[in-house]
Amino acid sequence: MKIGAxxxxxxxxxxxIDRAEDIQAEAVQLFITPPQGWAKTNHSDESIGSFRSKAEVANIGPVFFHGIYLINLATDNKTNLEKSIDSLVYYMNFAKRLGAQGVIFHTGSHKGAGLDAVFxxxxxxFNKVLDKSPSExxxxxxxxxxxxxxxxxxxxxxxxxxxxxxxxxxLNVCLDTCHLLASGYDIRDKKSLDKVMxxxxxxxxIQRLVAVHANDAKSDLGSNLDRHENIGDGFIxxxxxxxxxSHESFREVPFFLEVPGIKGRTGPDLENVLRLKTIRDRLDI
Ligand SMILES: [Zn+2]
Structure with a gap:
């Protein structure tokens, strides 16, 4: 497995790619537009070319994007629904241009209406997004x-x-380990993880599992709290x-850290990358 961030x-x-190299990440996840807004960024052919060549030289990949935070496919606001679909279509097509393998995002909230009402x-x-996305x-x-x-x-x-x-x-899945624990899936011992997988x-x-967000959890099993912790310092x-x-389900799946960072919330850092690599190397995976 690749240890990315x-x-x-x-x-x-x-x-x-420079930042990934600095922390010895082997794979990378990024936003291609500011995640708190709808605005699109006009990336030049030059920056796309530079990304691709740097990634190749540094042997960093796969590349995944994280969708913006505003996306909600369950919203009752038609304008925001259209913007959500449009943003995902933009991300999916830009992924093809940049050589990225996927776009990871949260479906959204039904705001109390219940899943049936918005299903x-x-x-x-999803079909509208996929209709306008690269065919493979x-x-x-x-x-x-x-x-x-x-x-x-x-x-x-x-x-x-x-x-x-x-x-x-x-249409595939990214599993976030912190969210798994928070939503009640115990993944900390082999027997429980076998059952979950x-x-x-x-x-x-299982063929639809294409990425893992590798985050420890500040809150315990079933807390329903989305609070990421550094690797090894939380309830995992x-x-x-x-x-x-060591679990076989994750052998071929890239891991992306989304941890707070050891020193002052700077995000994924070398120390977190090394903690996972040390385990991987010790287990000879
Ligand atoms: Zn995540």
Missing amino acids: HVSSSGGIDKA DQIVDS GVSLCIENNAGHGNQIGSNFDELGEIISAVGDDR LQFDEKIG GMDGWETIV
């Missing part, structure tokens, strides 16, 4: 949620129902990471 792309997308709209929205090579990846509020996709039943209703090979396979299909703990890194 979410890195900033400020100052130009190719800077993301058809969500499926229809780029995955649209739903990320599991911690289960707070009325977010969609905090359990494998919901994810599986949506994915099978859409019925497209390009068996469930994933039954309800979603070093023994839990050993279980996760």
Whole structure:
């Protein structure tokens, strides 16, 4: 497995590769537009070329994008629904241009209406995005949620129902380890993790697992709180990471750190990357 990280792309997308190299990340996740807004960034051919050549020289990949925070495919606001679909279409097509493998995002919140009330709209929205996306090579990846509020996709039943209703090979899943623990999936010992991944396979299909967000958790099992912690310092703990890194389900899946950072919340850093690499090297994976 590749040990990667979410890195900033400020100052130009190719800077993301420099930052990944600085922390010895082997794969990279980035935003291609400011995540708090709808505005699109006009990336020059030059910065795209520079990104691709730097990534090749440094042997960094795969590359995934994280969608903007405003996306909500379950919203009752038609304008925002259109903007959400449009943003994902933009990200999916830019992924093809940059050589990225996928776009990871949260489906959104039904704001109390219940999944049934918004189910058809969500499926229809996924189909609209996929209709205007590259026909192959780029995955649209739903990320599991911690289960707070009325977010969609905090359990494998919901994810599986949506994915099978859409019925497209390009619709895949990114599992966030912090969100798994927070939403009640114990992944810290082999027996429990086996059970969780068996469930994933039954309800979603293990071939659809294309990325992992590797985050420890500040809150315990079932807390429903989305609070990331540095590797080994949270409720997953070093023994839990050993279980996760050694599990066969994740062997071919890239890991992306989205941790706060050891020194002063600077985001994924060398120390966190090394903590995972040390386990991987010790287990000889
Ligand atoms: Zn995540």
